Amino acid sequence: MPLMAVKGFERLFRRAAGLDVDKDDLRRLGEFLRDRLYDMLVVAEAHARANGRDVIEPQDLPVTRGLQEALHEFRADPEAERRLEPVLEALAGRPRLDLACSEETERMLPELAGALTIALARLFRVIEPEIRNPQTRHWERAEQAFRLLL
Numbered sequence: 240m241p242l243m244a245v246k247g248f249e250r251l252f253r254r255a256a257g258l259d260v261d262k263d264d265l266r267r268l269g270e271f272l273r274d275r276l277y278d279m280l281v282v283a284e285a286h287a288r289a290n291g292r293d294v295i296e297p298q299d300l301p302v303t304r305g306l307q308e309a310l311h312e313f314r315a316d317p318e319a320e321r322r323l324e325p326v327l328e329a330l331a332g333r334p335r336l337d338l339a340c341s342e343e344t345e346r347m348l349p350e351l352a353g354a355l356t357i358a359l360a361r362l363f364r365v366i367e368p369e370i371r372n373p374q375t376r377h378w379e380r381a382e383q384a385f386r387l388l389l
Contacts, residue, residue: 245262245265248260248265248268248356251353251356251357251360252264252356252360254316255312255356255357255360255361256360256361256363256364257364257371258360258363258364258370258371258372258373259371259372260372260373261372264372264373264378267378268356268359271355271359271378271381271382271385272352272355272356274382275355275385275389276348276351276352276355278386278389279300279301279302279351279389280295280300280336280340281336282299282300282301282389283295283299283300283301283344284299284336284337284338286298286299286300286301287299287338288338292338293338293339294338294339294340294341295336295338295339295340295341295344296341296343296344297341297343297344297347299344300344300347300351301389302351303388305358306351306354306355306358307354309353309354309355309357309358309361310350310351310353310354312354312357313350313353313354313356313357314350359381359385362381362384362385363377363381366380366381366384
């Protein structure tokens with residue numbers, strides 16, 4: 240991950256939840272984002288099919304209220320978005336699905352990755368309010384929570 244991206248993610252975690260992250264955390268974040276975005280797209284694909292469409296539209300994505308708030312927060316900081324968007328776009332890469340995503344859905348994926356990052360940072364604080372730097376056990380608990388919800 241380029242140094243500018245590392246610094247951008249460090250700032251995002253610090254701003255969202257007052258957390259310090261390192262390069263190992265950012266590697267885990269990449270895996271987390273790929274897995275969670277793929278999970279969201281699998282659900283979105285089912286929604287699109289249920290609605291008789293052969294393309295995944297943004298309204299098909301399972302965006303919860305909390306994730307919607309994180310999405311608005313991420314979008315409200317255009318500097319962070321510009322700084323991190325190329326990396327988020329790369330992290331949003333995923334295996335092919337049976338249905339294609341619309342252009343609007345494709346454009347939304349890096350923003351969703353940013354929103355998931357904010358939500359993840361805040362979840363670490365819920366898991367352990369005094370946390371400063373997420374450890375393996377925190378990542379595992381966060382993964383379990385997101386798998387239950389997505």
